[in-house]
Amino acid sequence: MRISGFAWIALSASxxxxxxxxxxxxxxxxxxxxxxxxxIRVPAASxxxxxxxxxxxxxxxxLDVTETAxxxxxxxxDLRVQRDDAHIARAQAFAAGLLPDPQLxxxxxxxxxxxxxxTSAFNLGLTFDLGNLLTRSSRVAAAKGNVREVDxxxxxxxxxxxxxxxxxxxxxxxxxxxxxxxxxxxxALAPIQKYIQRALAAGDLTYDAASAGLNAASDVTNKLAxxxxxxxxxxxxxxxxxxxxxSVPLHLVGAPxxxxxxxxxxxxxxxxxxxRRPDLRALQAGYQAQQEKxxxxxxxxxxxxxxxxVRARDTGNVYTTGYSIGLSxxxxxxxxxxxxxxxxxxxxxxxxxxxxxxxxxxxxxRLLADLRSYRTQRTALxxxxxxxxxxxxxxxxxxxxxxxxxxxxxxxRASSLAxxxxxxxxxxxxxxxxxxxxxxxxxxxxxxxxxxxxxx
Numbered sequence: 001m002r003i004s005g006f007a008w009i010a011l012s013a014s015x016x017x018x019x020x021x022x023x024x025x026x027x028x029x030x031x032x033x034x035x036x037x038x039x040i041r042v043p044a045a046s047x048x049x050x051x052x053x054x055x056x057x058x059x060x061x062x063l064d065v066t067e068t069a070x071x072x073x074x075x076x077x078d079l080r081v082q083r084d085d086a087h088i089a090r091a092q093a094f095a096a097g098l099l100p101d102p103q104l105x106x107x108x109x110x111x112x113x114x115x116x117x118x119t120s121a122f123n124l125g126l127t128f129d130l131g132n133l134l135t136r137s138s139r140v141a142a143a144k145g146n147v148r149e150v151d152x153x154x155x156x157x158x159x160x161x162x163x164x165x166x167x168x169x170x171x172x173x174x175x176x177x178x179x180x181x182x183x184x185x186x187x188a189l190a191p192i193q194k195y196i197q198r199a200l201a202a203g204d205l206t207y208d209a210a211s212a213g214l215n216a217a218s219d220v221t222n223k224l225a226x227x228x229x230x231x232x233x234x235x236x237x238x239x240x241x242x243x244x245x246x247s248v249p250l251h252l253v254g255a256p257x258x259x260x261x262x263x264x265x266x267x268x269x270x271x272x273x274x275x276r277r278p279d280l281r282a283l284q285a286g287y288q289a290q291q292e293k294x295x296x297x298x299x300x301x302x303x304x305x306x307x308x309x310v311r312a313r314d315t316g317n318v319y320t321t322g323y324s325i326g327l328s329x330x331x332x333x334x335x336x337x338x339x340x341x342x343x344x345x346x347x348x349x350x351x352x353x354x355x356x357x358x359x360x361x362x363x364x365x366r367l368l369a370d371l372r373s374y375r376t377q378r379t380a381l382x383x384x385x386x387x388x389x390x391x392x393x394x395x396x397x398x399x400x401x402x403x404x405x406x407x408x409x410x411x412x413r414a415s416s417l418a419x420x421x422x423x424x425x426x427x428x429x430x431x432x433x434x435x436x437x438x439x440x441x442x443x444x445x446x447x448x449x450x451x452x453x454x455x456x
Contacts, residue, residue: 034245035075042067042074048158062253065169068242069257072165073158075243082154089143089150096143100132103308111315119317127308127324131300138296145289152282159278161241163439167432168238170256174428175231178421182224185417186217188396192406193217212407216414223421256431259438263368269441270361277360277440283353290349294342301335304328360440367437374430381426385419392416 042057047070055066063071073079107123196213239246274280306326313319395412398404 034243034248037244037248040071040075042070044070047073048155049162052162059251062251064252064254065166065257068169068238068252069162069165072161072241076161076241077243079154079157079161080243082150082157086147086150086154089147093140093143093147096139097136099136100129102126102128109315117317118315119313121315122313124311125308125324127306127326129304129306131302131304131306131328134302135296135299138292138299142289142292142296145285145292148285149282149289152278152285156278156282159439163435165238165241166257166435168234168241169252170431170435171234171428172231172238172250172252173256174424174431175227175234178424179224179227179231181417181420181424182220182227185413186220186224188413189213189217189220189410192410195406212410216410219414220417257435258431259434260371261434261437261441266364266368266437266441270364273360273441274357280353280356280360283349283356287346287349287353290342290346294339294346297335297339297342301330301339303330364437364440367433367440370433371430371437374426374433378423378426378430381419381423385416385423388412388416388419 037059040059044053044055044057047053052066052070052073055070057067057070059067059071103126105123105125105127109121109123111118111120192213235250236246238250239248244250269276274284304327306324308324308326310320310322310324312321391412395404395409399406399409
């Protein structure tokens with residue numbers, strides 16, 4: 001079988017192009033382990049908000065609330081997966097901009113009759129799809145819009161991760177405070193418990209009379225155990241958020257994040273929320289990308305054109321050179337199904353954007369109302385807890401002097417403990433709600449600047 005020189009040239013060019021193709025390299029799943037805290041690097045310049053970029057990260061002396069948020073942004077497993085999604089989106093944008101490869105075809109035929117003057121025939125063709133070029137600009141614009149959407153979604157997730165890290169730090173801080181308060185109460189009740197147990201053993205006290213003391217100690221023990229379970233859960237959640245193994249000790253230092261945005265700040269932020277909030281900007285970018293997909297679907301309804309060059313030889317040893325043109329006829333499909341799908345998807349994104357705006361505005365109003373209620377309740381509860389604390393101290397002195405019976409003394413202590421516990425819980429809830437509001441309307445940098453920093 002003899003192949004023409006033109007065919008050899010085409011075949012050689014194809015083999016040369018294949019030599020530059022990517023090759024497969026295995027990426028095994030073994031040896032995957034959480035990093036050690038000392039090995040984690042947290043570049044402050046990469047942080048998504050100014051408050052974190054100006055803070056020095058040094059876990060050697062413990063993690064304050066800002067360092068905890070910085071570590072969460074740098075090492076969160078969920079954010080790592082989202083950053084991989086951003087790389088995928090950029091790769092898809094790169095793929096969308098590539099021109100389609102031309103199609104090379106070769107057909108060889110041998111005559112089956114015994115005529116001496118016959119020779120083998122071949123047909124060599126090189127074609128290119130022009131229809132792909134018509135939709136290229138829309139596809140590239142849609143892919144770039146997807147990249148912006150993914151980058152802004154990542155930025156929004158970083159905002160939420162910061163808020164979650166601050167909330168967990170806050171929760172651990174107040175649970176540790178509650179644990180210490182309950183432990184002090186348990187220590188204070190221990191001598192009375194010993195007295196009650198001795199009196200019961202000697203028969204000097206009935207169980208009916210001792211019930212107040214027994215119940216007081218049992219109640220504190222149960223609350224202490226419940227608080228420690230909540231503390232363990234909060235520490236477990238923080239380990240997960242920070243991407244650390246549960247065996248790594250968390251040495252948290254300093255006070256929790258303090259923020260108290262007022263209604264005027266929230267109202268001002270609401271005015272330009274759609275321009276600043278990364279999640280809303282992401283929805284806008286996704287909607288614009290969908291606009292381009294609708295445009296591409298409409299362009300694709302027109303006939304697809306394929307052009308090519310043909311070189312052939314028939315069995316009579318006659319060579320021919322020419323061209324080919326292929327044209328699809330949009331008689332039945334006409335890409336109408338894809339157009340309907342893309343238009344429906346665009347409407348869904350538009351409705352989702354409207355729903356997000358409404359929900360966020362309502363959430364902000366609710367959080368502001370909750371904070372107003374907490375402020376009023378907090379003022380009253382601080383005064384109430386202070387009064388009961390003074391009553392507890394006076395009762396303790398009177399009980400030590402033998403001027404107060406132990407059931408009355410225990411009742412006063414129980415009331416003081418309840419007020420202190422309620423105040424700690426209220427402080428925790430107030431901070432969590434204010435952090436949530438701050439994450440929605442806080443003084444963050446312009447989302448477009450952060451997006452540019454994360455873009456390739």
